Structures are given as C-alpha cells and as structure tokens.
Amino acid sequence: MLEPFAVKPIGVVRNSLTAPRTGFWEGLESTIVVQDRWASALDGLEGFSHIFVIYWMHLISENLRATTTHVHPRGDHRIPLQGVFATRSPVRPNPIGLRVVALLERRGNVLRVRGLDAIDGTPVLDLKPYLFYYDGVAESTVPDWAQKPARGPEEGEQRQES
C-alpha cells in the first residue's frame, strides 16, 4: 500500500527563469508544452480562465527531502519552525508543486499561463480546471504566522528556504 508509484511527466514548463527565486511570480508568463500524445487531452481546457498546475520540483535533492521535517516558512527565521506539511515549502517528501494560474491561451499542445511559480524545465504532472465552487473556500482560516504578508515575497512554492 505504501509502495512507490511512478509518475510520468505529461509536459514541461518553459519560461525565462533558470533558478528558483523568492516570490514575484504573479506577473510571470510561462508556457507549458504538453507531450504530443496528450495534446488532445487539453480539449476544452481553454474554456476555463484558471487552472491548477501540478508539477514536480525537480531541483530538490532526494536526500534533503528525505531528511527535512521542519522549515521556517518563507525562509523567515522570525517565524518559528513548522512541519513541512504546514508550509508550502518545496522541501517535502514528495516535491509536488501546486499553483492556480491564469490560462491565457491554448494552442495545440501549448498553454500560455500567468503566475506559475516554477522554473524553466520543470516537469508537469497534471493539469486540472479550477472550479471556484469546489476549490475556493472563502471561510478558511490560517494561523497568524501564515497571514498574507503585507509586503515581501508571496507564499510561493519553488524557493530556497530550508
């Protein structure tokens, strides 16, 4: 039951970023180049304004993620250590990234998106339509340390913070 599974990338991220950075992803445009064999599986996705991109943060070493249980959120040492599952840190047992992005265009097997917090070459595992009535929970609450920062980096995925 707890044996590993094989996930096969269905595409790759292309953008101008060659190294992770902290925040400032919101305006970044990326393309997602889906494998030809899955191009038709995108049919209809262009009807949605926003989609989830599920990706694999491939730069996180297996040793680091196998041994890290706690991090300082946002790399901010003023915030007490939290378990990695209580953060959006890229350092986690399975380095799966999740981000809602604006879908700007689909052309064949290529999506153009805005706001993806992943660097060039990141493998993409899955794409899902974003349904606010299903994925939006306005009444959700977070602890004080996780309130939206008034300034500074957003709470992004692919950063160096552990």
Add this chain to the structure above:
Amino acid sequence: MLEPFAVKPIGVVRNSLTAPRTGFWEGLESTIVVQDRWASALDGLEGFSHIFVIYWMHLISENLRATTTHVHPRGDHRIPLQGVFATRSPVRPNPIGLRVVALLERRGNVLRVRGLDAIDGTPVLDLKPYLFYYDGVAESTVPDWAQKPARGPEEGEQRQES
C-alpha cells in the same frame, strides 16, 4: 526530462467507503494516517481550518489511463466529450487527486478531515495548508457545461465516469 519519478505515499486514507461513488462526499469524515516517520512534519498544520490533500487514485488501471484522452464530465453523456485535463475525472495520465478538506483534528500522526473524495486505502502523496489569498480565485470563470450543477452529484474526483 520526461523520465518517470517515484512518488512515495506518506500516508493512507481511512474511511467507510470501499468503492468509489458519485458525489455526496461533502459530509464524509475520513482519517488520514501519516507514516510515523513523517508525523512531526504535521506540526503546525492544526492551525489551519482547511488543507489540500493530494492523493493517488490507485484503482484506475494503468491501461485505462494510458489510453483515455476524452471523457464525458461527471459521467453525463449529455455533456460533450472533453479532454481529460479539462475535467476532474480520475481517469487521467497520472491519477492524482486533489481536494480541499476541512481539518477537524490532528492527533499525532492522524488527521481527521471532512469532505475528502477518496475511498478507504487511498495512498496520500502530500498535504498542504490552504491559503485563500493564494488558492482562492473568486473571479475565475468556467464554461457553461462546468457550472455548478443545481442538483445531482458534485464534481468529485474518485468516480467511475469514463
């Protein structure tokens, strides 16, 4: 770059459901039993009212997901076929499920949650805190066929629909 990756389940879902069903997940309580080695990585998660559960829909056969590019959303044949990436169908290249759930309690390595659309024995790959300022996009739009159904099954993950 498009080589497979090994994902290792970090826990397992426990609830009363032994087979997938269509909808009616909202009130379902489940527990997520996290492996002992990752119990401390949950520290701080209890401060969030809602979390994302990312899981592996292990009942979907590899043959089916390798050959299915289109499905009728919600298994409703009145809705035209859509590419699997434009739906939340469990039949997709990587059968990764994603659901926001209410976190009711954390006790050691066990989480009690409400609303998870996964059956007993489902492997869990990752847990993330839900941040509405980051994950909630109220202005998102969907095509007509994906509007919230006035009645009938919710748009859930682990169903039989292809």
